[in-house]
Amino acid sequence: MTRLTEHLVVISFDCLSALDFSMLEELPNFKELLKNGSYCKNVETIYPSVTYPCHATIVTGKYPKNHGVINNTFIQPGRLSPDWYWFRHYIKSTTLYDEAKKKGMTTAALLWPVTGKANIDFNMPEIFANRPWHHQVAVSLRNGTPFYQLDMNYRYGHMRKGLNQPELDDFVLESTVQTIKTKKPNLLLVHFTDLDSQRHYHGFSSEQAMAAIKRHDIRLGRIFQALKESGIYENSTIIALGDHSALNHSQVIKPNVLLKEKGLIQVDKNGKVVNWNAYCKSCDGSAYIYVKDSSDSTTKETVTKLFLDLALDKRNGIERVFTSEEASSKGADPNCLFMIEATQGYYIKDVLDGEFLNEITEEDAESKVYTLASHGYSPEKENYGTVFMATGKGIKPNVVVPRMHLVDEGPTFARLLGLDLGNTDGEVVEELLNM
Structure with missing residues (x-):
C-alpha cells in the first residue's frame, strides 16, 4: 500500500x-x-x-x-x-x-x-x-x-x-x-x-x-x-x-440512590458497598444499567420496570431507555441490561447518597462536586x-x-x-x- x-x-x-x-x-x-x-x-x-x-x-x-x-x-x-x-x-x-x-x-x-x-x-x-x-x-x-x-x-x-x-x-x-x-x-x-x-x-x-x-x-x-x-x-x-x-445541564440524576433504597445495592453501617444486584454505571450524559447475575430474572424485571416508569415522567430527566440490543446497535456495551439517556439539561452520576435528583449550584461546580456541562450523550x-x-x-x-x-x-x-x-x-x- x-x-x-x-x-x-x-x-x-x-x-x-x-x-x-x-x-x-x-x-x-x-x-x-x-x-x-x-x-x-x-x-x-x-x-x-x-x-x-x-x-x-x-x-x-x-x-x-x-x-x-x-x-x-x-x-x-x-x-x-x-x-x-x-x-x-x-x-x-x-x-x-x-x-x-x-x-x-x-x-x-x-x-x-x-x-x-x-x-x-x-x-x-x-x-x-x-x-x-x-x-x-x-x-x-x-x-x-x-x-x-x-x-x-x-x-x-x-x-x-x-x-x-x-x-x-x-x-x-x-x-x-x-x-x-x-x-x-x-x-x-x-x-x-x-x-x-x-x-x-x-x-x-x-x-x-x-x-x-x-x-x-x-x-x-x-x-x-x-x-x-x-x-x-x-x-x-x-x-x-x-x-x-x-451540553450544559442544571440537574444531576443519581439512579443508584433508588437502587440502594430498593435493596438492590447493599451497604454496611459505614455506607460501604458490600454487595449489589443491580448497578448504574454513569457515562455522564448516559448510563449503563447492569445486573450482577445475568440469570437473575427477578432483578431484571424489577429494574426494567423501575426505569421504564421513571422515563414516563420527563421531570425525572430520563429521555429514553435503550435495550441492550439497541445499545449494542449503537456500538455500546451489549453486556448491559439496558442504557438510559439523559434529557438535555440533566446528567447522570453513579453515586449512592443524597436525593435521586439534585439541582446543581455554582458552588457545586466550584468545589467540583458536580459539573455544569458534560458529554456521554447520544450522537443523535x-x-x-x-x-x-x-x-x-x-x-x-x-x-x-x-x-x-x-x-x-x-x-x-x-x-x-x-x-x-x-x-x-x-x-x-x-x-x-x-x-
Missing part, C-alpha cells in the same frame, strides 16, 4: 465541538490550517461519547463494543474514584501505533488515552495516581517510556500544577515541541484537555471555555512552528480533531457533532466533507501511513486524500 506521508501528527482537542467551527475560522493558526487544508464540521461521535472510548475508536476505527473500551472507568461500586481504562491491553484489536511499529516507524504519544504500557517509542500515557500510596511521577514512569518522561519532566515539569488546567496542557505542549524537534516521529498522537476541563466546570460557552480555545490556537501554532524548525513540515500531515461535544442529540481538520502531505486542499463518523478517522490515518488496521467499522475518507 502506497504511503502518502512521512509524518502524521494527530492533535486531539478534547471536547472541540462543531459549534466552535465559526470561532476556529477566525483564529490565526486554525485559519492557517484551513486555508490550504480540508475539513468536516459534521463528525458524528460514538455512543457513549466519553473520552476513553472515543480515543480508542480514533486509533482502531471500531465502535466501543468491538475495541473493548466501553466507558472511561470500570464498574467498582462504592468507589469514589474508580480505575480508568488506562492500559493498552484493554483494547481488543490492533491500533494505529501498533501497525506503525510493525513497519519500523517511530511513534510518540503524549497523554493519549488507553496507552499505558503500549509499545510506543516515546510514550507519556494519560494515567494518574489513584491510590493513597501511589505517586504521580512513579505511576507515569512505570507505564510509559521512563527516560523520555524523565527528560520531559526535568525540562518542563515545573510548569505543571498537578492535573490542573491550563498548566497541564502547557506542559504537554512543550513536551510535544521538544519531541518533534528531537525525535521527529512518523506518528505523533497528542491529547489536550484544557477545553474539556473548562467546559465541565464553567459551562459550554463560558469565558473560560472560549479562552481555552484561544490557547489551543496558540498551541497549534507552536506545533506548526516546531515542524518547520525541525525540517519535516513539508513531509508532514497535521490533523486537528475533536472527540465529542458537550441536536448540535452535538465534533470536527475534523487536515492539512499537509497527502491531503487534498479545500475539500469540504459534508459528513463523516469518528470510526472513519483511524482507517483514514492508516491509509496516509500506508498501513492496514484490518477489519474496521469505519472507512477511509478517500475524498480527503491526494492519492
Whole structure:
C-alpha cells in the first residue's frame, strides 16, 4: 500500500465541538490550517461519547463494543474514584501505533488515552495516581517510556500544577515541541484537555471555555512552528480533531440512590458497598444499567420496570431507555441490561447518597462536586457533532466533507501511513486524500 506521508501528527482537542467551527475560522493558526487544508464540521461521535472510548475508536476505527473500551472507568461500586481504562491491553484489536511499529516507524504519544504500557517509542500515557500510596511521577514512569518522561519532566515539569488546567496542557505542549524537534516521529498522537476541563466546570460557552480555545490556537501554532524548525513540515500531515461535544445541564440524576433504597445495592453501617444486584454505571450524559447475575430474572424485571416508569415522567430527566440490543446497535456495551439517556439539561452520576435528583449550584461546580456541562450523550442529540481538520502531505486542499463518523478517522490515518488496521467499522475518507 502506497504511503502518502512521512509524518502524521494527530492533535486531539478534547471536547472541540462543531459549534466552535465559526470561532476556529477566525483564529490565526486554525485559519492557517484551513486555508490550504480540508475539513468536516459534521463528525458524528460514538455512543457513549466519553473520552476513553472515543480515543480508542480514533486509533482502531471500531465502535466501543468491538475495541473493548466501553466507558472511561470500570464498574467498582462504592468507589469514589474508580480505575480508568488506562492500559493498552484493554483494547481488543490492533491500533494505529501498533501497525506503525510493525513497519519500523517511530511513534510518540503524549497523554493519549488507553496507552499505558503500549509499545510506543516515546510514550507519556494519560494515567494518574489513584491510590493513597501511589505517586504521580512513579505511576507515569512505570507505564510509559521512563527516560523520555524523565527528560520531559526535568525540562518542563515545573510548569505543571498537578492535573490542573491550563498548566497541564502547557506542559504537554512543550513536551510535544521538544519531541518533534528531537525525535521527529512518523506518528505523533497528542491529547489536550484544557477545553474539556473548562467546559465541565464553567459551562459550554463560558469565558473560560472560549479562552481555552484561544490557547489551543496558540498551541497549534507552536506545533506548526516546531515542524518547520525541525525540517519535516513539508513531509508532514497535521490533523486537528475533536472527540465529542458537550451540553450544559442544571440537574444531576443519581439512579443508584433508588437502587440502594430498593435493596438492590447493599451497604454496611459505614455506607460501604458490600454487595449489589443491580448497578448504574454513569457515562455522564448516559448510563449503563447492569445486573450482577445475568440469570437473575427477578432483578431484571424489577429494574426494567423501575426505569421504564421513571422515563414516563420527563421531570425525572430520563429521555429514553435503550435495550441492550439497541445499545449494542449503537456500538455500546451489549453486556448491559439496558442504557438510559439523559434529557438535555440533566446528567447522570453513579453515586449512592443524597436525593435521586439534585439541582446543581455554582458552588457545586466550584468545589467540583458536580459539573455544569458534560458529554456521554447520544450522537443523535441536536448540535452535538465534533470536527475534523487536515492539512499537509497527502491531503487534498479545500475539500469540504459534508459528513463523516469518528470510526472513519483511524482507517483514514492508516491509509496516509500506508498501513492496514484490518477489519474496521469505519472507512477511509478517500475524498480527503491526494492519492
